[in-house]
Amino acid sequence: MDLLEEYRRANFFFESGDPLGAAKLLEPIVEAEPHNTAVRQLLARAYFNSAQLSRAETQLRALIEHDPSDHYAHHVLGRTLERAGRFREALPHLRLAVAMKQQTDYQEALRRVEAWLGKSAAE
Template identity: 55%
Template sequence: MTDFTPFSPTAEPPATPHPLADEYARAHLFFEARDYTEAARILAPIVDAEPAHVAARLLLARSYYHSAQLRRAEAEARRVITHAPAETYAYLLLGRSLERQNRSEDAAPYLRLAAAMDSSYARGA
């Protein structure tokens, strides 16, 4: 696992100019290969280093969801919504994560909001 350290003016430059971007790309490859647990393992330090990186956080939430780590998926989806309230898919993901935890009543408002923001997310659409 690669350790990420905050920027330091006295630190040696990284071997690649954008190690986080490289790791994000690698995580995306694992996600596409349906190795969601490995994708999540790679993404967790990325979102720790860059908490406002919405795409990485959303991919982490999706990785957790698809690997049945539903509480983690829920927490990450909520963080995405906090950082990017217009991120429609985060509402859908949060609603579906809550549903899979048998919390349909809690899920309903998020699923309705996702459907209102994007009609393709409506049930039966």
Template identity: 50%
Template structure:
């Protein structure tokens, strides 16, 4: 990664951290063009897509990362959150369970609990009908 590409990556990273995902994606565009398969670049793009409600793009990015490294618990977590935000709870819970099994971080456990509760509620409502 060239110095200018690295600097653009760092600026995009700061923008995502500051809640400006669309600005981050603009900054990240040349980085994605230069390093489309670099996991850190794909992950940052996925975070920006997720934070800007571009769920299909986020899903594509995090799915690619999981394909690259199936043991990447953060990408599994982020993919689970992306699926959750799309209302695809059954798919989300599978990814979140894997993430928690690999690394039982509180954030992962909280997301798993939330999806589990929503699924239970949905199943209960369906059985009442």
């Protein structure tokens, strides 16, 4: 199997709106190259976009374990946990992402989770 060609195909599937197809192509690549962060990140995004949240979480935690300063992995893990309704678990990852990199989408996700937690604490 030509891993680079498969990665390119997976990226095409992902960009074309087929995250499930991308994930199927990426899974064996991650298995063959477990330390390839670009492939693992794309697989995590494919899982997130296809609502396979526990699988996305597994990939994102592996990325963070490999590189704790990966702001994007923290952000997407926070979003994954938010999407799963696990707001308290999402909060530290979203805060870390914002602290590491000032980006509007990072800040918006953090505000959303903080607002939700503020409302739930008041109830």
